[in-house]
Amino acid sequence: SALQELKDTIKPVIATQKVSMEKIEVKEKITPEKETIETLLPRVRSLRMHISDVLEKDLDIAYIAGWIESKMKIGKIIFAIIRDGTGRIQTVIKKQDNEELYHHIEETPLESFVFIVGAVRRDERAPGGKELKIQEYYVISKSSELKVPLIQLGTSSLPVRLHYRYLDIRRRTMRTVLYLRSRITHYVREFFMKEGFTEIHTPKIIGTATEGGAELFPLLYYGREAFLAQSPQLYKQMALNAFERVFEISAYFRAQPYDTPRHLSEFWSIDAEAVLFGLDDLLETLEKLIHYIKKKLEKNESQHLKTLNVSIPKLPEKFPRLTYSEIIEQLTNEGVSIKWGDDLSAEALHHIANEVKSPFFIIEWPATVRAFYYRPDPYNPKVTRSFDLMWPTGHKSLPIELSSGGERINDIEILKRNLQERGLFPESYGWYIEMFKYGMPPHAGFGLGLDRLVQAILAIPNIVDTIMCPRNPKYLVP
CATH class of the missing domain: 3.30.930.10 (Bira Bifunctional Protein; Domain 2)
Structure with missing residues (x-):
C-alpha cells in the first residue's frame, strides 16, 4: 500500500538535534533528491524549524522552510536569502561542494517555497548574524516568473500593488x-x-x-x-x-x-x-x-x-x-x-x-x-x-x-x-x-x-x- 511504501522509505538515523532548549531524537532521514513531495512533506513538517529559532538558539544543523527572497552569485558561490513568517536567514552553496545542487539552486525562481538542511555558522555580515551552509535542498512549491519583482512592487502604484x-x-x-x-x-x-x-x-x-x-x-x-x-x-x-x-x-x-x-x-x-x-x-x-x-x-x-x-x-x-x-x-x-x-x-x-x-x-x-x-x-x-x-x-x-x-x-x-x-x-x-x-x-x-x-x-x-x-x-x- 501507499502507506507501507512510505514507511519503507523512512530510515532511522543515529543522531540527535537541538531544536528547542531540549534535545529531541531525529527519527527520520531526508531521503535522496528523487523523493516525491508527498513523501517529503511529513518529514518537513516534523523537522522544520522557524528561522527565528535558528537565529536565537545554539544549533549545529538547521532544517528550514521558506521563500527564496533574493539570490546573489559571486564567482562560483550563491548566496540566497530565505524568508519565513518569523524572519530571514542567509544560505550559501559553493559550486565545488556540490555542482548539481548548485545548478538546482541557481535555476530555482525567486519566491519559490523551499526546504533546506544546512550547517549553521556564525557570520556577522549575514542578516541575523548567522548563515546556513546548504547540505540538502528541495523545491516544495516552484514559483512562476514574477511579473513584478517584490523589490519593484514596493515602489509601484497602488492599483498595481493591490492587483498583486x-x-x-x-x-x-x-x-x-x-x-x-x-x-x-x-x-x-x-x-x-x-x-x-x-x-x-x-x-x-x-x-x-x-x-x-x-x-x-x-x-x-x-x-x-x-x-x-x-x-x-x-x-x-x-x-x-x-x-x-x-x-x-x-x-x-x-x-x-x-x-x-x-x-x-x-x-x-x-x-x-x-x-x-x-x-x-x-x-x-x-x-x-x-x-x-x-x-x-x-x-x-x-x-x-x-x-x-x-x-x-x-x-x-x-x-x-x-x-x-x-x-x-x-x-x-x-x-x-x-x-x-x-x-x-x-x-x-x-x-x-x-x-x-x-x-x-x-x-x-x-x-x-x-x-x-x-x-x-x-x-x-x-x-x-x-x-x-x-x-x-x-x-x-x-x-x-x-x-x-x-x-x-x-x-x-x-x-x-x-x-x-x-x-x-x-x-x-x-x-x-x-x-x-x-x-x-x-x-x-x-x-x-x-x-x-x-x-x-x-x-x-x-x-x-x-x-x-x-x-x-x-x-x-x-
Missing part, C-alpha cells in the same frame, strides 16, 4: 505592518480585560439604521430589507443589561463615497460602553489605552518598529481638551469663515492640530451635529457631553480623527424627541426605545477606529496599507 496583493503582503514592510496590527489588536483586548470589560459580539446584519442617513449598504434578508451594520452602538448599549462594561473589536460598513487616505467602506472599530461612566471617564480611558499600546509596542516590538523606521512620538500624559466653542471663537478671530453649529472642516482641524502638536480632544459638540443618542449638557442643552479625539500627522497633513464618543441618553422621552427632530421614526427603533423602560442606568461609550489607530501609530500615509484587503469605492478585489 497576495505578493505585496510578502514584502517586509507590509508583513511588518500587518503583524503590528495584530499586536495592537492584542494589546487593546488585553487592556480592556485588565480594566474589567467583557468582550461582546454584536450582529452585523441589522433591520434598523444605527444613526440614520444614507451611509448604509442594503441587502435582501429573506424577502425583507436589511442593512450591513454601520456601528454596534444600539447593541453595545443593550449589552449593558448583562455586563456593566463591554467592548468589541469588529468590522463595520459605511457606504461613504470617499476616496481619501483616511476612509474605508469596510472598517474595523474598537467599541466600548460602560455603566456610570461620564465624559471625563471616557477621556481618561482613551488616554490610558493609547499609552498602554505605546508602552507595549516600544517594549515588545522594537525590532518591528525599527523595520518600519517608526518612532512613536512622545505623548503627554493628559491630552489637551478644547471645547468646540473655544475652537470656533479662535478660528473666527483668525479670519476663518465658520459659525457656531457648523461641523469642523478638515482645514479647520488642520489649523488647530498644527498649534496643539499632540493628540487632543474636542469636547462639547453641538447637538445638531451629533447622533440622536448623545446626552445634552444639563446646563447647556445646545451642546452634548461628547468628544472627538484628533491625532496630528505633521505640518502638511490633515489630522486623523481617531475616536468619537460621549455620554448617552437614558431618558425615553428625550430619545423619542431627538429621533423626531432628526426626521427619524421612533417606531423603527422599537426594541431600542422600549429597553429604556426597564431601569437602564446612565452610561457612556466610544468608538475608536482600529485602521486609523494603526495608521496613526505607525505613520502610514494611506489607510489601505493598514489592512490586508481594503474596501473602498475603488477596490472590491482581491
